[in-house]
Amino acid sequence: MNRKLLNAWYVLVILAVALLLAPAPLRAQMAHTEKPAADPARPAEQAFKNIQALKGVPADQIQPTMQFISGSLGVECEFCHTRGAFEKDDKKEKETARKMIAMQMAINKSDFKGEREVTCYTCHRGQHNPVGTPVISEEEPKRPEAPVPGAAAPPALPSADEIFDKYLQAVGGAEALKKITTRVQKGTISVRGRGFPLQVLAKAPNKRATAVTQLEGVNVTAYDGQTGWTGVPGGRPPADMTRAETEAFSIDAAFYFPIEVKKMFGQTRVRPSDKIGDHEVIQVTGIREGKAPLWLFFDKQSGLLLRMVRYADTPLGRNPTQIDYADYREDSGIKLPFRWTIARPQGRFTIQIDTLQQNVPVDDIKFAKPETMGPKTIS
Numbered sequence: 001m002n003r004k005l006l007n008a009w010y011v012l013v014i015l016a017v018a019l020l021l022a023p024a025p026l027r028a029q030m031a032h033t034e035k036p037a038a039d040p041a042r043p044a045e046q047a048f049k050n051i052q053a054l055k056g057v058p059a060d061q062i063q064p065t066m067q068f069i070s071g072s073l074g075v076e077c078e079f080c081h082t083r084g085a086f087e088k089d090d091k092k093e094k095e096t097a098r099k100m101i102a103m104q105m106a107i108n109k110s111d112f113k114g115e116r117e118v119t120c121y122t123c124h125r126g127q128h129n130p131v132g133t134p135v136i137s138e139e140e141p142k143r144p145e146a147p148v149p150g151a152a153a154p155p156a157l158p159s160a161d162e163i164f165d166k167y168l169q170a171v172g173g174a175e176a177l178k179k180i181t182t183r184v185q186k187g188t189i190s191v192r193g194r195g196f197p198l199q200v201l202a203k204a205p206n207k208r209a210t211a212v213t214q215l216e217g218v219n220v221t222a223y224d225g226q227t228g229w230t231g232v233p234g235g236r237p238p239a240d241m242t243r244a245e246t247e248a249f250s251i252d253a254a255f256y257f258p259i260e261v262k263k264m265f266g267q268t269r270v271r272p273s274d275k276i277g278d279h280e281v282i283q284v285t286g287i288r289e290g291k292a293p294l295w296l297f298f299d300k301q302s303g304l305l306l307r308m309v310r311y312a313d314t315p316l317g318r319n320p321t322q323i324d325y326a327d328y329r330e331d332s333g334i335k336l337p338f339r340w341t342i343a344r345p346q347g348r349f350t351i352q353i354d355t356l357q358q359n360v361p362v363d364d365i366k367f368a369k370p371e372t373m374g375p376k377t378i379s
């Protein structure tokens with residue numbers, strides 16, 4: 001491979017890995033433009049060079065906000081930016097976007113009581129040029145079926161607690177789960193048709209580290225129970241996750257999630273849902289005080305968790321992440337998914353686990369943020 005190709009490929013991989021493991025496709029790109037944030041909550045205009053429309057927004061929200069914009073318009077960063085010079089106003093699309101940010105804020109303020117109802121996605125729907133005229137479709141549009149008089153009422157739904165209990169039983173029960181305190185999983189992560197070796201380390205109650213090996217070294221995403229960080233190889237110091245990323249990763253890190261899920265939410269709502277693959281599912285929406293909701297989809301028959309959708313708030317809208325769990329297998333009396341797919345508007349990645357070891361010693365040091373990233377940080 002020539003150097004240029006290798007570089008492009010490398011950037012793609014880092015991007016993909018960052019996107020997968022922490023909801024941060026931009027970290028690798030931004031690492032060069034942004035100084036490590038001293039205080040993640042300080043205003044963006046102090047941390048960045050040319051903030052006008054998003055003044056007052058916490059610095060660590062810029063990255064997810066840019067993700068939201070890109071996802072809403074279905075474009076890459078380069079649509080508005082020159083790589084490596086994000087502060088420059090050299091593209092008219094960036095100027096337009098600034099006006100659009102002001103417009104969105106004004107519409108919501110004047111017509112939606114200040115609630116964030118209209119977002120970039122409301123109009124753009126994944127395109128940079130919104131369509132203003134209804135489209136004539138090839139087929140006759142489907143009309144909703146009228147209710148049949150006298151038809152049986154749909155069966156009553158179980159309560160969220162019943163669904164959570166069934167899930168806990170399905171994965172082996174609290175007693176069996178609690179007997180396990182560490183986990184080492186090895187497998188492959190597939191990114192746009194390419195596979196890379198991956199290792200996941202987990203330790204009760206809430207430590208988790210994921211390492212992906214590729215040509216230049218090991219990419220690590222980790223949470224030590226308090227701090228989340230990501231490191232790319234090359235001797236640079238690892239970067240802290242944003243608060244939203246830490247929050248999201250801490251859910252994955254909850255070692256006893258099937259036990260804890262029952263206490264996680266202030267409020268829950270149960271509703272029927274469409275099928276996932278061949279499985280009939282039931283949806284529980286979990287609402288946590290002051291946070292975006294979490295959607296959980298359970299297999300009606302087996303009780304297992306098949307999908308989680310979580311949202312990260314940004315000043316302009318919510319970034320969704322969907323994780324699908326599959327290939328549940330039994331080991332040491334508990335059931336675990338051996339495959340999961342993480343999907344975002346920008347792309348999807350699949351992890352397939354080949355080997356699993358439980359209750360082997362895993363040193364706390366593996367989760368702690370190192371000073372700098374060596375070529376190999378965890379092994």
Ligand code: HEC
Pocket residue numbers: 026029030033048049050051052053054055062066067069070073075076077078079080081086087093094095097098
């Ligand atoms: C549709 C246009 C658009 C896209 C796509 C976009 N941005 Fe931006 N970006 C902007 C605008 C507009 C600003 C300035 C916001 C302001 O004035 O407050 C900005 C500002 C930034 C800044 C702050 C630069 C500084 O020092 O002032 C960074 C960093 C950034 N964007 C990164 C990204 C990354 C990374 C992506 C790709 C994921 C991205 N942007 C995608 C429009 C865009």
Ligand code: HEC
Pocket residue numbers: 069073093094096097100101104118119120121122123124128129130316
């Ligand atoms: C109320 C609807 C609406 C909202 C909300 C909206 N846009 Fe737009 N946007 C449009 C329309 C319509 C156009 C096309 C204008 C034209 O064709 O001249 C457009 C064009 C653009 C363009 C220029 C695209 C190109 O191909 O040159 C950018 C960039 C853009 N919008 C960014 C955003 C961003 C970022 C947000 C969210 C902060 C946003 N828009 C929110 C309706 C909207």
